[in-house]
Amino acid sequence: MAMRKIINHPDHVEDETVSGILKAFPNYLKRVEGSTRALVRADAPFAGKVGIATGGGSGHLPLFLGYVGEGLATGCCVGNVFSSPSSDDMLDVAKAVDGGAGVLFLYGNYSGDSMNFDMASEMADMEGIRVLTTLGADDVTSAPIAERERRRGVAGIVFPFKIAGAAAEEGRDLDAVHAIANKASFNTRSMGVALSGTTIPAAGTPGFEVAEGKMELGMGIHGEPGVQVGPLLTADEIAGQMLDRILPDLPFSSGDTAAVMVNSLGATAPEELYILFNKASEILADRGINIHKTIVGEYATSMEMAGASISVCKLDDDDMVKLLDAPSYSPLLSSQLGR
Amino acid sequence: MAMRKIINHPDHVEDETVSGILKAFPNYLKRVEGSTRALVRADAPFAGKVGIATGGGSGHLPLFLGYVGEGLATGCCVGNVFSSPSSDDMLDVAKAVDGGAGVLFLYGNYSGDSMNFDMASEMADMEGIRVLTTLGADDVTSAPIAERERRRGVAGIVFPFKIAGAAAEEGRDLDAVHAIANKASFNTRSMGVALSGTTIPAAGTPGFEVAEGKMELGMGIHGEPGVQVGPLLTADEIAGQMLDRILPDLPFSSGDTAAVMVNSLGATAPEELYILFNKASEILADRGINIHKTIVGEYATSMEMAGASISVCKLDDDDMVKLLDAPSYSPLLSSQLGR
Amino acid sequence: MTDEILGIFKAISEEVVPQAETLRDLDAKIGDGDLGITITRGMEAVMAGLDDLAGTPVSNQLGRSGMAFNRAAASTFGVLFATAMMRGGAAVKDREDVGAADVVAIGRAAVQGMMDRGKAKIGDKTLLDALAPAIDAFEEAQSSGKSLKESTDAAVAACEAGTTATIEMQSKVSRAGWLGERSIGHQDPGATAVMFMLQAAQNWVNANA
């Protein structure tokens, strides 16, 4: 085994991870009966409240399971590393989180996930559960803005999680939760840079590589090719190039209020993230954009990939600000999100 | 530059990191006037309360700066990557966190740090500030138990931070805070495993390496040699070997109550930590040790080093439990510590 | 063909799983490289369920096999395979006996189901570009009175041509779509998987029909 990974067997990574999380925080999560990969809050469902179900491939912690919590998602299904969970598990989660007010599916825009979630949504519908869907589709480099529905979802999904989670917690109805989740998703733009690849345990060798001293701008979190491979630039240059693509895309304009996230793809250290933020905040200030909230850390990773992403979410109004600032809790997340 | 790091210049890493943190959380930290590397809580000092000053080399975030916060340390001085801060900065922090009840120096046992802190302590004494010192010295592989005072401090310092921080917050006097910090430190034992090296930016090349497919058990967080280099074992075997050395060392016995931490040295993903914890919790249960609190994540890193450590802290009595469970907050830490 | 579909699945599995490496490599070029493992895990799950399906209606055999595939290997290919089987099965629902004459109805329903699910069109560089021409060719052969064997040969030939044609296409959807023009020049992995499956079915027809 030529991987730098602490595991037992490549085929057991996902189940042992889930088992470890359940043992670490037994009061926080439970398995849906009869399923190993469908997990919901220990106290779910919540009568009269909208349930939020998420899910996606393993290998991205704290995504997706870590976003289950108070003021966040209500349940999650866990796929294999970098693979979609199955529609069966999604249906199980939908049923387990439905408190009678319907369910929001909130996940990243990848064809495997979305086709499975769509199938689960049809099955839930047949069981009398109303489901609406919001996709994270924040990566500006994955498709032009005119084809936004093709864009993949990356770390920026943090904002819809927080905002929709708070709206559901407040007791808003499904249409309202869906509307604000869509708004948070639409208002979020992200871009990433990768400095190394990552190895899927079951594959054993890196699915893709970035040569030392090089970087790939716009690479996806499973190694989807980016827009530009070149020599590794400085932190200030990287922050500049990212914001040069992110800001005109929405666009973010002078006078706007925004939340900013600098996210590590895994191996990149907090020190580097703060160096990036140091420049990013300067650029945003120069452009007249007011930073209401800053989030820096590991929020959406690709195992041991080296790299980082910047996400910016425009906060249109006081309601979005209030929802973003609402308390939330998950033991897999930083205190930064909690208050 | 053949490093996989997002930085501007090797000599600016530390200052730009601090600057980014201050910009990200302006209400949380402030610089001591006239110093760039001495930082304290924005609302420090606290009249009548013991101040807790920490510090150490950069490159270990969230150590050390991230442990400044409510119910945690009051101030911190920041050294260059893997280097001690200077006694001047330590003195500045001591003066800035002293609320009239004296100051506890709490940091990891490395000769550069401890000689500088000792010097700062003598200078503080001359300025009429009473200082007592508690060292983190939890790495069981660095010296035999008979020479515990020679052991280096690693991730286990989290427990004295939480426990002494809560005691200071409660208003206990310096001797009491010192006594409980010493107890928490003494009751904590750790061991690490490294799967790769790390590159000091100013050096440009890895200070040490671990070949792919190998691991080094007991390696220190700056690459200090461990007790055994060998083929990379499975997660279960690693957890077993670590606990086999940790548990007899205090010793931890059947019926004991403990807190457990599984910490990533940087590149190692949360998934792997939970796989380690999955086995560690099983072993502890088998030995009759009751886990009161579980902490899993990045708490003490070595930049992009791949590897992990396990720490176990024995909770002697209800007082220790209460202090460990007390609320605390730092934006650089996980919600796991907060409640 | 009542339990014959089970034999065809077995033949497909036996022939396609050894080609997983090829699919992996193609998917690594314009996708994420998991199609090899998807096919392996998915077909193994189908195989594992076959015994339980013996004697049940074809619609059930198809639908349950599709679901088993996706449960074991959820993915774009998996959910499309499941959808195709469920919708194909639905086209012959409640029917005791299903024969060569039903292949077109099953195939059309499968294609339509996958288009509904995946919202891709012909020419978007997907497995549809392998499957749709195969159904067309089979239908044409049947309506001009060709035998099952001849119709199958025509279908596979059209499938092979369709698969090859994906090389020059630019992907418009899903993972490969993010590559834009850089997707041109690579044969679509999903189309190739469908081609391998139809070739296996063809071998089964030649040996058994």
Place this chain on the structure above:
Amino acid sequence: MTDEILGIFKAISEEVVPQAETLRDLDAKIGDGDLGITITRGMEAVMAGLDDLAGTPVSNQLGRSGMAFNRAAASTFGVLFATAMMRGGAAVKDREDVGAADVVAIGRAAVQGMMDRGKAKIGDKTLLDALAPAIDAFEEAQSSGKSLKESTDAAVAACEAGTTATIEMQSKVSRAGWLGERSIGHQDPGATAVMFMLQAAQNWVNANA
């Protein structure tokens, strides 16, 4: 020697900084490899402060230079160097004129200061094993009436022997102490740095005294 100490610091810096690589390599073997950068940054900071110290008492020149070193390059070596200079300076506090006869008092105070600070003993494989024998040899040479130059030569010879002797020692303290027996066979980096410094001082004496 009033401002002469400034000249000596300059000579030390000019001669030792180019040897930083050697110190780095030695420290990489049984420490953390930062002694090269420590010496470079520390001595540069000393140099930068020299002009401001001209004309001030020797005790101040020593103490302030030591502090400047550690502020720029805090570390085990840095804090020991600072302690040595402060304590050495204190040994001649309030003295207008300081000469060769004071070297022993300064040296003894410096050694004692470092022992107080670092709690190491002679034989623990540290810079003490280079410096202490040098002071002893200087004192003996002085008391047997040797010249400053001869006394310096004797001190440096003892220092070199002491430094070489660290090779066979097992470290008992600090970073190298964690290596236990594996520290044997490597020359102590801190002792080597002290040796380089005394050799530079010796060259200064030969050229200026």
